[in-house]
Amino acid sequence: MDAEDFRQVRDAVRALVRGYAVPLEERIEDEDRIPDELRDRIADMGLFGYALPEEHGGLGVTMAEDVELAFEFGYTTPAFRSLFGTNNGIAGQVIARFGSEQQKKAYLPGLASGELIGSFALTEAEAGSDPAGLRTTARRDGDDWVLNGVKRYITNAPIADLFVVFARSDPEARGGRGVSSFVVDARTPGVVVGPRDRKMGQAGAWTAEVVLDDVRLPADAMVGEEGRGYAKALTVLSRGRLHIAALCVGMAQRVLDESVAYAATAKQGGAPIGRFQLVQALIADTHAELLAARAMVREVAARYDTGEDTSIGPSSAKLFCTEMVGRAVDRAVQVHGGLGYLRTTPVERFYRDARLYRLYEGTSEVQRVIVGGGLLREAGMPRG
Secondary structure, three states: OHHHHHHHHHHHHHHHHHHHHHHHHHHHHHHHHOOOHHHHHHOOOOOOOOOHHHOOOOOOOOOHHHHHHHHHOOOOOHHHHHHHHHHOOHHHHHHHHHHHHHHHHHHHHHHHHOOOOOOOOOOOOEOOOOHOOOOOOEEEEEEEEEEEEEEEEEEOOOHHEEEEEHHHHHHOOOOOOOOEEEEEEEEOOOOEEEEEOOOOOOOOOOOEEEEEEEEEEEHEEEEEEOOHHHHOOOOOOOHHHHHHHHHHHHHHHHHHHHHHHHHHHHEOOOOOHHHHHHHHHHHHHHHHHHHHHHHHHHHHHHHHHOOOOHHHHHHHHHHHHHHHHHHHHHHHHHHHHHHHHOOOOOHHHOOOOHHHOOOOOOHHHHHHHHHHHHHHHHHHOOOO
């Protein structure tokens, strides 16, 4: 789409987020679910497929456009974006990038319209950021594959229509080698979704354990080449990490706005607390880091689109922005004082919501390893 068309899309998203989603935040928190009317508005706007190819019903945004939308998504509860994020991100992108034409035609239109909810099933108890611990197996049985294993913390699992599952198809291989990816219909016999996880924050964004008990799949359920599944996961995770960085920018903007509005009106000793220089300093520090983070995300997104940097930059952006928003929400609670510790205050909710960003799709520690190791290998250091 051209720049004007995209601007209209972004403005419509901003209006939906600020005019409709934000007023529903307390309800989402209390009910731990996205209201049906909000889901319908999300689908009507085409957000279930904004990052999927246009030929399959999506909007086909670039990475630079993706992060601009994520700045808007991040302004409200993370559950808003989580509902459609996996369709556009790590589940949908595996099919869009590596699936057969038959798989693309079978699944992408439904994902783009919101008729289908996709889920990305990689993480296990002993395999989070490191694939070496992957225990889920894919065993050949005639022309079929039989999957066994347990996946953990799987986003949207309770409402998923399909899972993109990663399993070890070569038991002799080590690390990320010998891992294949499969599209698994949630109704397939042997797929069992556990109860919803009880989490610190991000109410309304459901995760659960997924058990695969002798799940039989036809050969054409495999996505791409046998044994190359983990490489696919890394490719889509890199895009996802940059998207998360942009979400953190949106959340930081929201808590900054909440802090400024509160400090300008709340009074101590008959004067607004914003008159106090130490309160001003808390606000100023968040503003400075927010500007840096937004500029960083835009720069990394541009380099991602050109292919110049699709790994180190996204990891650096996720590292910086997730750590930045943690500091921003902490300052926001401090500005609000005792009120900031009450469940009825948005900054208290964002304080809990933000903590997950430093953990999923690769912890901050893993991002440091990716960035440091990648730069050293570019300098000629041999692999260990």
